[in-house]
Amino acid sequence: MNTAIEFENISKQYRLGLVSTQTLSHDLNRWWKTNILGKEDPYLKIGDVNDRATKGSSDYVWALKDINFKVDQGDVLGIIGKNGAGKSTLLKILSKVTAPSTGIIRAKGRIASLLEVGTGFHPEMTGRENIYMNGAIMGMTKAEITRKLDEIVDFSGVERYIDTPAKRYSSGMTVRLGFAIAAHLDPEILVVDEVLAVGDAEFQKKAIGKMQDVARGEGRTVLFVSHNMPAVQTLCTKGIILKNGMVSFSGGVHEAIKNYLDDSSYDTEQVNAQVKIINKALSISKLTINDLETNKIMFDYGENILKVGIEGEVEIPFNMSVEIMLYDDTETLVAMYSPTHLIGHTHNLKAGKYKIEENICFPSTLCNGDYYLSVRLSQMNIEHVAEINKLVKIIVNKNISPDTGVGFDKSYYGNFILNGK
Amino acid sequence: MEYTTEIKPKNKLFEVDFKEIWNYRDLFSLFVKRDIITQYKQTILGPSWFFIQPALTTIMYMVVFGGIAGISTDNLPEPMFYLAGIVCWQYFADCLNKTSSTFTTNQAIFGKVYFPRLIVPLSTVASNLVRMGIQLLLFIFVYIYYLIIGVKVAPNMYVLLLPFLIFILAGLSLGFGIIISSMTTKYRDLSILFTFIVSLWMYATPVIYPLSTMPANKQWIMALNPVTAVIEAFKYGTMGVGTFSWGMLSYSFGFMVVLMAIGIVVFNKVQRSFMDTV
Structure with a gap:
């Protein structure tokens, strides 16, 4: 090819902060060292890694290194x-x-x-x-x-x-x-x-x-x-x-x-770190997947049931509906679980501690790939109360046809395999 | 297939790619066209502003310098004398002001796409040339009017130098402009000083007064200003008044050539990384 x-070896160095007399003195020094003494640019030897979130010690960063x-x-x-x-x-x-x-x-x-x-x-x-x-x-x-x-x-x-x-x-x-x-x-x-x-x-x-x-x-x-x-x-x-x-x-x-x-x-974040409370009358203290406090789950071939548990406290009574969204790794919505809309099921929470459990059934035809579950709690027809983004990562890697041995990878087959009748 | 593009941290000092500039000549003409047609868009008087501006300036000078201050015009009718100075000086000043802010005013577009940056100041100088041409017409109308009413003016062969004079003015303004522009990308102090200098510069140039009003032994100070010889030559060629010397004119020309050379080298060096400091 x-x-x-x-x-x-492309690198690009930038100076942070304002243009001031200090930059002028650096410029003069640079000019003196490179043009008159014929040495290397002294400021190209220093400089921090470009991580915008952390405080650095040098005025120079490498935007590219x-x-x-x-x-x-x-x-x-x-x-x-x-x-x-x-x-x-x-x-x-x-x-x-x-x-x-x-x-x-x-x-x-x-x-x-x-x-x-x-x-x-x-x-x-x-x-x-x-x-x-x-x-x-x-x-x-x-x-x-x-x-x-x-x-x-x-x-x-x-x-x-x-x-x-x-x-x-x-x-x-x-x-x-x-x-x-x-x-x-x-x-x-x-x-x-x-x-x-x-x-x-x-x-x-x-x-x-x-x-x-x-x-x-x-x-x-x-x-x-x-x-x-x-x-x-x-x-x-x-x-x-x-x-x-x-x-x-x-x-x-x-x-x-x-x-x-x-x-x-997904490097270090805990499950709880992605909780966004919208109505402060509700709090969430514990999230469980299949009764475990985990943020990663593997699916084998066949139907999979996932139990999502949410525990916490409410200050006032809520008529809570739960929606659970399945996203793929490009953050595209793949499917949704919504018992309220499907069968009219809601949770009537009284003031005080609560525990909600939902069992979701995933089809066996979900293709190999990474998916994420997000949860949305809402007061029926009134407002969203809380959002839990990326509650759990679901890794499907064993969707292999038992008949042909073909592995159904998401990138080729899409999110689901369709069955024939 | 061979590599056709190489992008490196630094170019050699005198590596100016004139061939590339030539390849972008269509862009140059489009820039010139844009400058001219967009200048007076959404105005009712439109291009007649090209005439109104110098006419009003002339009237103002007639009142202030001719009327109140009573400065000599070498026995020429005031409108003619002032207009001659204004047409030349305005061209120089307009080009200078515009080219000296090339980097700062064009940073949005320079930051998005590459083309030879020198095209921009070059096109500024060219588009102002059109403007100057129109103003020169106004000067010719006034000139003919005074010829008809019988004022004595003595045009001579030196009027044929006009294109050369304009060329020197263009070169001087371009040279100064791109040097200033290159020097003010990072440290803006100079641009503040510079607007002040341009407005004073006019008074150090024989625009509103003839060079002959200066004592003869002080005239050499005025002649250090490279614009002086050009404006004097213009007045001499068209109206037969003023001082003309080949020596002074060659000085202006030499000054321009050196200035342009320095300007292009500096500009070329700055253009490669000015986005980081502007």
């Missing part, structure tokens, strides 16, 4: 990570908006970046004028744009507004037009950062489709940054996880997402 982009990886031609690479992990910095370096502190990137072909598309639009100019403007900013010639104008307008779906100044556009329309321009740029490498957030469902689908075409049909390389895991999963073939400015995982997209979500919500 041909390598399209190669990142070699020793990033090394290669992207093959035709790959769609998803870059995932928490806020401040260095995703956008990486893309900014790749799109030459800012230079790296150390290291080198080698790439083949034209790089087009969609870092928040439509930001280059001039509000006073019409959509048509902005197409030319934006196209030219991204390196197209006038002739090229004229040739693709109809296609761009058509793809964007804002034809009616094309001769209206861009300031009259809705934010979604701006993104539509911006994306349409970039998508028709025909770059060898397309860099996309969180653009889909503003578009509506129809457009998101269209955009993802277009990116897939670009990658699969035309053999171009796409780098995609998003927090939208289902989008990453559908679009990407490979994934890397950035954590505190370093690559913590690199591989297939399914493993990457799994790894990331595992890491982001």
